[in-house]
Amino acid sequence: MKPYKVIRDPIHGDIGLSELEVLLCDTGDMQRLRRVKQNGLCYLVYPSMNSTRFEHSLGVMNLGGVACAHLELNERQTKLLRAACLLHDIGHTPLSHTTEKIFASYGVDHEKLSTEKIGMPEIKKLLEAEDINPGEVGEIILGRGLLGSILSSAVDVDKMDYLVRDAYYAGVAYGVTDVERVLKTLRVGENEIIVGEGGLSACESLLVNRNLMYQAVYRHHTKRIAEAMFCRALRKIIESGEDYQRICAMDDYELISLMRSQKGFPKKIMSMLDNRILYKKVFSKKILSYTEKQRKNITLNTGEIEEKLANKLGLEEDCLLLDYPEIRMSEYKVKIMDQGELKPIDEASSLARTLEENELEKHTIDVYVCQDKANNVRRRFSEAFKAYIT
Template identity: 55%
Template sequence: MASKVVRDPIHGNIGLDGFFTGLVDTGLMQRLRNVKQNGLCYLVYPAMNSTRFEHSLGVYHLAGHLSDRIGLSEQDSITFKAASLLHDVGHGPFSHTFDVMGCYGFDHEKESRRIVLESEVSDVLREGGVKPSDVAELIAGKGRLGGLLSSEVDVDKMDYLVRDAYYAGVAYGVTDVERMLQSVRLEKGSVVVEEGGLEAAESLLINRNLMYQTVYRHHTKRIAESMMTHALLKLADTRDKAFQLAALDDIGLMAMMRSSKGYVRDITSRLDGRRLFKDVFSEKIVSLTGESRKELSENSRAVESTIAGDHGVKEGYLLLDYPEIRMSEFKVKVKTGEGLKDIGEVSVLAKSLEESEREKLTVNIYSLPEDRDKMKGFKPEDYFTYTQKRLTEWD
């Protein structure tokens, strides 16, 4: 197959040759051109319209460079690059926003593996001399090379942290990707950072911390995505329907939502017009007991329904938002003269960043502006269990 060069604003020229061109040209990969990388972030940062397609190309590009740095064999390098290119092919519309369909068994990583093993993608891989099963294993983060694509520090994160900062227009893209590529090593199947690359690893954590606080968990973005996920759950009332929606791109899903009736249509109209719910309650997660956090994580919809009913708010118009807690990057292993250590053990900065991240996580409740008066008598202690420290602060 003919070689191609793709011009990318992050990495410059990205070369595609051989069967990689064929993989990119499959319908399943082309679908990613219409799947936004960051869900509804564009409602806050207007330029955040980048897609899973260019991110996949970026990860593929970095995989090639990392393969050279650590001296992978030609076959391992090809397999690693193929997995990097295909790792997000199973994402539903609006990317992680659609992960709410996990309640019906949808998992974008599992879907990516299924596509690699069962679709036209599988045929292209075989024609290129690559075993689809090896690619699927890498996408799952398994095998001796799995950590290069899915771990505390991997080519996936190296691309999206810089790419997302660029499109958000924020000055947080400080990750020293080139230095990271030089510092990453494989140790008994695990990905580690050499001690000389500690500053580069710290730059990744700084970037990650700032991006989560100001972009990924921006309060307006959280409100919009809570509205969207509630509408999706109303639209997909069965497992079969959920998986039918998963095969759509953003355009197809929005068309279906706009043509729906009742609640789904109302929420979609509000999102289209950026007429969003308002924040009526916010509390730091660290103020809640472990038992209360577990309850919110596992049964937030039930708690939400109880609060709405107690305050006379119509179902679906009071939204309880308990964020998914992702802290794996703070478990990066650093290779020191005394052996492998967690980055927090050798970096005061990394430890403080992790503490800052935990301190800023909040549970929120949103409602329509016209329903805010109904929530004035809301007593959070009736629904959440607070730590003794937080109760003492109120006294």
Template identity: 50%
Template sequence: MKIIRDPIHGNIELNEIELRLLDTAEMQRLRHIKQNGLCYLVYPAMNSTRFEHSLGVMHLAGKVAEHLNLKEERQNLRIAGLLHDIGHCAFSHTSDHLLSRFGFDHEKNSSRIILNTEISDILNAYGVSAKKISDLVTGKGNLSKIISSEIDVDKMDYLNRDSYSAGVAYGIIDLERIIHTLKLIGNEIVVGSGGLEAAEALLIGRNMMHQTIYRHHTKRIVESMFANAVNYLLDNKKLNYEKFLVMDDIDLVYTLRNSEGYAKEIMNRIDGRELFKRVFAEKINKTMESFRAEISKNKKEIENKISDDAGIPRGFLLLDMPSSELSEFKVLVEYDNELKKIDEVSELAKALEKAELERLTFCIYADPRYRENIKNLDIEDYIQYTQTMLKKFY
């Protein structure tokens, strides 16, 4: 048994198998993958990594298992919590859409690692099914909802941890209270009667963190620039998919700094904080929302169209259309002896859901050297260009 001191949860105990897993190269890699991508360029202390987050999720998974009296599954849930983010690529969610271009995501990558590396050998040596752990991590089976669902130990840890590292109080929630309101009913993890206020507190914390931290406009600008630079390397065969999967933050930054052309210039600009600026912002309307998939699919063509018409070099104007995060508003709660979604019984949840949708903003970022080029275009042209291109591909 070993104890690791954590600023969020205090002492976290690890047994022999957990220590063996912690010492694998795959887990140690997470020490060099920032939890919040490039958010540290806006909030300087946000340097926490996927490593300590994984320890926190493991700890909370054990707490929930104890509360739900899942004695036989407690060890598996703790291991799944420890390994749940092992498939994240460099800079965490900043790289998610880069994975998607290969038909992959970090959960599938986690499964690949669990089943095909030393981790599988360690699990087998201790009589633990690697397949069962993989299923828990990738959302298969009712108990997987403890790890990943509308209300899960993943959110419980990162909201508190990110609040701590950002120096804000928005996401600090009463973990003990929330855990003690949880119930397992059939295949669902639900908030028991009397726990509505605890669930509402989590929704408030999550909403505030998204609006003020995760969607901060400077963070989104720098991450858009960074992702576009990595895309440039992938498109031009300067970086291959297999190598990208195993990189950590240090590896990827080194690769960008030592590259050539556009990717190197963008990385140099990020290092020198010579960032693009927001040149257009429009609340996402129903038309844009209905074309969301097409915007993602044809983002590069739309960017090139606007850039060409504005006389801006390609790659120096970027679109950003954040997605809504509405799953938490479907948390099941016991209410009047029935199971209902929280937005059906809570006026506060309804208001937060409405605010979530109303605050989503479609943005265009551009190199400030080309401000005059942007000014030469009627602002309505941006909407027209976008909708014209979308209709062409829809």
């Protein structure tokens, strides 16, 4: 079918859109994504990482259509999946994953927000005019069923787009993946996609590139410091009485303007970030070096531990930040056909097992303090930390 409109994309070339997809792009929720950075504060490390959720959504929609063609899905399934791919990020909070942890603590889930927005009149009316059930689109966004697994799973079109796109804008080679080859290896399993016979090496390349991108870009230590600073300031704003639901609906510019308009700590932090004046790392230790009980204690009592450590070290409130990243290992649960048998990839591939172990090893608990206190604190920090994590 001839596209209604064509948009030029630096990653995928010409992306064709149907009339419905053009109308969806013109909605307020989709246009907001032009003002939400794909990678939050990554631009403080990689200056060209200023791409937005809008072009990522177009890329995912394009790959969703390609996947449907390879899997020989019918026209209705293709229309459903492309709509879900296009709309899957409309619920993202400002600065994307930078703020996700803060809003999650208030019960906010960006995928559920996306499904709620799809049920609102502006988008709902457009979908229903094309005999598309908004509820079905929402189910796909939540990763349910065959179509949901194409959008959200261990080997999905969302991941294929952001790895290649983010590598391009960061200027690194790690995320360069032969997306077409990976897509050609996908097969229809029992209500989910699987990797077909002979697709192991293509799948391994995707996992390798993801692993390298997380090490070099997504978990870069400078990015983590900047995000910890921003999130502490954001939490202060919410605790002072700002409505977190109103903030969720903002774009990046609105949230940053709100931060700059505050008094005290949030304003100070925003000024520091504007001038790239960052806290310094004084402590870093592998998460796996702690027992499960200790890790649970850190997760549940982060604020209390920060306060006690600051007092012990003679630091002012908010001069010390404890950064404990969430461990997500679902990427290694993809199923693959290996010699006629369907297996988890970590059973079929020693490389996948090594990558999984490597990723766990790379997770660290880090502590950051104000620049002028860093040298003094660094020398006596380890003993102080031990006392509060047993």
